[in-house]
Amino acid sequence: MDFDAFSSLVFDHGKGRLDEMELFYTSRRALRIEVFNQKVDNYIVSDTAGVALRAVGSLGMGQSFTEKMDERSAELLVEEAYQNGQFTDADERPNFAKANEARGSRHNISERLENMQTNEKIQMMINLETEALSLDSRVSKIQMCTYEDNLTERKIRNSLGLSLEDSSSLGYVYISVVAEQGDDVSTGSSFAVFRDPGEIDISEIAMEAVEEATSLLGAKPISSGNYGAIIKNRAFVDIIEGFMPAFSGLNVQRGLSFLKGRIGEVIGSPKITIIEDPFLQDGFASCDFDDEGFRTTRKTIIHEGRLKEFLYDSRSSKKEVNKTSGNGFRDSIKSTVGTRPTNLLVEKGSRELVEIIEEMDSGILITDLAGLHSGLDFVSGDFSLQAQGFTVESGLIGEPVKGITISGNMIQLLAGIEEVADDIFFGLPGNGCYGSPSIKIDSISVSGY
Amino acid sequence: MLNRKIVENVLEEALSRGGDFAEIFLEDKMTSNIKLVQGEIKDSLSGRDFGVGIRILDGTNSVYGFTNGSSEKELVNLAKSLALSMDGGSKAHSRMLGEAIIHDNSPVKTQLSTVGKGDKVDLLKRAYHSAKEFDQVISQVTTAYMEEEQKVFIANSDGLWTRDDRTRVRLAVSATAGLNGELQQGYFAPGAAMGFEFFDYVDVEKVGVEAARIAKAMIHAKYIPGGKMPVVIENGFGGVLFHEACGHALEASFVSKGTSAFGGKIGQEVASSFVTAIDDGTIANGWGTTSIDDEGTPTRKNVLIQNGILKSYLIDKLNGRRMGLESTGSARRQSYRYPPTSRMNNTYIATGHMTLNDMIGPIEFGLYAKKLGGGSVNPATGDFNFSVMEGYLIKNGEIADPVRGATLVGNGIEVLRLIDGVGSNLRMGQGMCGAASGSIPVNVGQPAIRVSSITVGGRRGND
Numbered sequence: 001m002d003f004d005a006f007s008s009l010v011f012d013h014g015k016g017r018l019d020e021m022e023l024f025y026t027s028r029r030a031l032r033i034e035v036f037n038q039k040v041d042n043y044i045v046s047d048t049a050g051v052a053l054r055a056v057g058s059l060g061m062g063q064s065f066t067e068k069m070d071e072r073s074a075e076l077l078v079e080e081a082y083q084n085g086q087f088t089d090a091d092e093r094p095n096f097a098k099a100n101e102a103r104g105s106r107h108n109i110s111e112r113l114e115n116m117q118t119n120e121k122i123q124m125m126i127n128l129e130t131e132a133l134s135l136d137s138r139v140s141k142i143q144m145c146t147y148e149d150n151l152t153e154r155k156i157r158n159s160l161g162l163s164l165e166d167s168s169s170l171g172y173v174y175i176s177v178v179a180e181q182g183d184d185v186s187t188g189s190s191f192a193v194f195r196d197p198g199e200i201d202i203s204e205i206a207m208e209a210v211e212e213a214t215s216l217l218g219a220k221p222i223s224s225g226n227y228g229a230i231i232k233n234r235a236f237v238d239i240i241e242g243f244m245p246a247f248s249g250l251n252v253q254r255g256l257s258f259l260k261g262r263i264g265e266v267i268g269s270p271k272i273t274i275i276e277d278p279f280l281q282d283g284f285a286s287c288d289f290d291d292e293g294f295r296t297t298r299k300t301i302i303h304e305g306r307l308k309e310f311l312y313d314s315r316s317s318k319k320e321v322n323k324t325s326g327n328g329f330r331d332s333i334k335s336t337v338g339t340r341p342t343n344l345l346v347e348k349g350s351r352e353l354v355e356i357i358e359e360m361d362s363g364i365l366i367t368d369l370a371g372l373h374s375g376l377d378f379v380s381g382d383f384s385l386q387a388q389g390f391t392v393e394s395g396l397i398g399e400p401v402k403g404i405t406i407s408g409n410m411i412q413l414l415a416g417i418e419e420v421a422d423d424i425f426f427g428l429p430g431n432g433c434y435g436s437p438s439i440k441i442d443s444i445s446v447s448g449y
Numbered sequence: 450m451l452n453r454k455i456v457e458n459v460l461e462e463a464l465s466r467g468g469d470f471a472e473i474f475l476e477d478k479m480t481s482n483i484k485l486v487q488g489e490i491k492d493s494l495s496g497r498d499f500g501v502g503i504r505i506l507d508g509t510n511s512v513y514g515f516t517n518g519s520s521e522k523e524l525v526n527l528a529k530s531l532a533l534s535m536d537g538g539s540k541a542h543s544r545m546l547g548e549a550i551i552h553d554n555s556p557v558k559t560q561l562s563t564v565g566k567g568d569k570v571d572l573l574k575r576a577y578h579s580a581k582e583f584d585q586v587i588s589q590v591t592t593a594y595m596e597e598e599q600k601v602f603i604a605n606s607d608g609l610w611t612r613d614d615r616t617r618v619r620l621a622v623s624a625t626a627g628l629n630g631e632l633q634q635g636y637f638a639p640g641a642a643m644g645f646e647f648f649d650y651v652d653v654e655k656v657g658v659e660a661a662r663i664a665k666a667m668i669h670a671k672y673i674p675g676g677k678m679p680v681v682i683e684n685g686f687g688g689v690l691f692h693e694a695c696g697h698a699l700e701a702s703f704v705s706k707g708t709s710a711f712g713g714k715i716g717q718e719v720a721s722s723f724v725t726a727i728d729d730g731t732i733a734n735g736w737g738t739t740s741i742d743d744e745g746t747p748t749r750k751n752v753l754i755q756n757g758i759l760k761s762y763l764i765d766k767l768n769g770r771r772m773g774l775e776s777t778g779s780a781r782r783q784s785y786r787y788p789p790t791s792r793m794n795n796t797y798i799a800t801g802h803m804t805l806n807d808m809i810g811p812i813e814f815g816l817y818a819k820k821l822g823g824g825s826v827n828p829a830t831g832d833f834n835f836s837v838m839e840g841y842l843i844k845n846g847e848i849a850d851p852v853r854g855a856t857l858v859g860n861g862i863e864v865l866r867l868i869d870g871v872g873s874n875l876r877m878g879q880g881m882c883g884a885a886s887g888s889i890p891v892n893v894g895q896p897a898i899r900v901s902s903i904t905v906g907g908r909r910g911n912d
Contacts, residue, residue, distance in 0.1 A: 011749075036706060039510060041509075041510060042510075042511050042512075043510075043511070043513070044512075044513045044515075044788065045527075046515045046516065047515075047516050047527075048500065052496075060490070062493060063492065064494065065495075065497070066496050066498030067497060068519075076497065080495045084494060084495060084566070085484070086566070087490045087493055087570045089489035092489070092491050118534070128470075141706070141707050143706070143708045165809065175677065178708055185710070185831075186830060221904065224675050254591070255487075255589040255625065255627070255632075255634075256589060256591075256625065257634060268514070311841060326797075333496075334480070334496065336492045336494055366818065370827070371824065371825055371834035371835065371836065371856065371858075373823055374823030374834075374835060375834060375836045379625060380632045380634070382854050384836065384855065384856035384907070385834070386856065405675065405834070405856050405904070405907075406906075407854060407856070407908050408908065409670075421635075446675075447676055447904060447905060447906040447907050448904065449676070449677075449904070
């Protein structure tokens with residue numbers, strides 16, 4: 001049964017029992033190819049869809065979902081949403097978007113990606129694996145060499161007459177390599193995200209991964225202490241993404257953010273500005289409406305160090321600003337609507353990273369972080385993360401470093417930013433797409449030997 | 450769930466252009482989640498996952514496809530499109546399908562779906578009140594109830610026809626303490642592969658108190674000064690150390706590709722003689738227990754390390770082919786959206802003989818990690834990290850001041866050799882483990898253990 005037929009069934013079943021209803025549909029067609037030893041090792045195709053219902057009845061909001069679209073599932077969807085609404089706090093009812101609150105719909109479909117043959121994709125990955133292995137004799141193995149592309153569709157219908165849809169296709173290529181020298185082992189990885197496969201530069205991806213892995217051979221801990229530090233774009237973007245839930249209006253209201261009550265305050269150095277831009281040209285998370293059907297908006301979250309605004313979905317906005325900021329998104333049909341940004345960007349500075357390194361007398365260059373899901377706490381703002389990188393002495397990159405942690409608090413980190421480079425880097429798009437340049441901070445606490 | 454004729458036709462179609470093994474995995478799962486924030490239900494969400502995955506193996510290569518469809522036409526079409534990626538070799542045949550009898554490792558007394566949502570809401574409120582009222586420093590409490598009833602059906606061209614019903618329930622309490630503008634959290638979330646009778650065994654009030662106790666201890670704690678030091682890690686969720694430091698690298702998905710630090714070391718000494726480590730998918734009603742794995746092989750108790758000697762890896766069918774070894778019943782996947790691969794079930798370090806005092810007594814300065822948070826590992830290098838949720842300094846052989854913000858970093862191979870004490874108080878903790886085949890429930894466990902030296906991430910010059 002297609003979504004049109006299924007949605008009419010659900011609305012019919014719900015009539016009389018539920019006051020207002022909203023259906024959210026997503027579908028995804030994907031291809032994944034993993035290459036190992038010049039052969040396709042894993043090949044995965046998929047075609048899936050699912051529907052979520054949010055319904056407001058006499059009490060609170062009830063939510064349900066299904067991946068099967070048939071008569072029985074339509075009944076189940078309504079019944080489960082009704083039952084779930086019986087216990088829910090009535091204050092937590094969101095406003096559903098009215099038909100005229102909607103705007104445009106984009107279809108970011110890449111024809112060149114759609115037309116690319118599977119054989120070409122496989123060949124590209126074999127070439128990538130071959131190239132990475134050939135670049136340096138210390139590269140011993142390829143840990144992962146993966147291609148993925150997907151086409152996702154999103155449709156929202158509600159009982160106020162709203163009907164919206166959009167779609168987007170993208171692909172990515174990822175490689176992770178292992179380098180060995182004696183007993184020493186290190187890894188390096190690199191990726192590229194694309195809409196147009198013509199833009200992929202296989203040699204560059206291979207080189208980046210190999211350079212990372214080989215340059216870290218022989219890495220050792222440094223002594224514990226406070227160090228001046230440059231945090232490379234791809235590491236700093238992980239910190240920014242990890243702390244983003246602290247900027248969620250929902251978490252702030254629930255007393256789960258160290259930023260509560262600090263709107264208008266200076267929380268960072270004047271060098272730091274963070275914006276959310278849903279309309280970013282070629283942005284991988286660009287869209288015109290959120291998962292509740294409200295318009296997305298461009299906003300400045302931190303302006304030259306000052307905290308300007310939080311991200312809201314419909315229900316969190318009801319208690320504060322009384323207007324959603326268009327940041328109501330779901331991780332999947334199986335999750336509730338929370339808040340997250342679309343394209344989030346730390347604004348770049350005007351200086352090159354090499355210049356900033358050259359000016360550093362003594363300190364560290366952090367190139368990679370691990371343990372982000374457990375070592376970073378958006379509630380308290382504290383972080384303590386496994387790090388690797390290099391020492392910097394008299395403006396020159398020195399010895400490779402690993403087996404250390406960097407620790408501190410987000411406020412202290414933002415306040416300590418002395419320089420922002422011009423080298424913006426985007427992470428793999430997941431729930432939103434995050435970009436950041438490299439930054440230099442006055443001091444960070446390092447634990448090593 | 451699917452009739453015999455459809456299954457046979459799909460397997461036949463899957464093998465029509467080569468390949469030597471085809472498999473169907475069907476999943477039908479009902480989930481329900483209820484979340485209570487500050488005493489009020491904020492979200493109640495339930496629904497149905499449904500899908501089918503088809504896999505073809507050709508030697509050591511794998512092709513997989515999945516869909517929400519379940520009609521014969523949709524499944525045959527999926528099998529056909531997968532077969533197209535085979536090289537067009539000779540057509541293989543499927544054997545007659547025979548039903549496998551399985552032993553149920555997780556019997557259920559009270560089906561979760563027969564219990565009203567009101568009773569589940571009551572549990573959340575009880576846990577909330579016990580946490581909130583524990584101390585006035587507790588500023589925020591979130592409690593969550595999670596249940597799932599997953600039915601899986603697996604058939605393959607070797608003649609397997611089997612099914613498994615998996616019921617899981619969990620209660621999670623997250624308490625936040627606030628003082629002078631600072632916030633600290635405590636978390637406790639017991640769960641089991643059990644029906645609603647789980648709450649006859651679990652004291653809901655104690656779950657709330659435990660989360661609040663940790664939050665209170667940590668809001669009064671100072672930041673730990675980092676550096677290398679001896680660490681005693683308490684039982685239960687402390688087992689995440691072994692899970693990260695060693696367990697992942699024993700998974701055949703890494704070993705078979707030569708990207709595991711433990712590759713080629715069966716029979717060799719890889720840990721101190723204090724260490725015996727086991728992965729057991731059969732523990733009655735364990736959070737990580739299943740009766741069969743996600744390829745239909747019965748789960749079993751696998752001794753991984755015995756007195757320091759590496760005995761076994763965790764193996765699934767595909768990686769078993771690559772390694773020339775049989776499956777250890779360790780193939781797992783989050784859902785039909787993932788092809789299965791080797792994973793852990795309930796992994797623990799076996800009981801030793803020392804008391805906590807034996808281990809702490811000789812330490813002049815170190816860390817007592819009473820509760821650990823999550824962690825991660827790079828299986829190729831063995832480098833791992835995890836966070837300490839509740840920690841205390843050890844000074845002159847005694848547990849002293851509480852400390853916050855600690856992270857443990859190290860290398861799996863090194864840390865296993867540095868375990869120089871194992872206690873007698875074995876316990877399990879529940880977690881979700883994320884890897885190539887998705888997020889799956891696992892038990893991690895151990896008695897208290899001592900590591901003679903490990904890098905503790907903390908803050909210098911701030912306290």
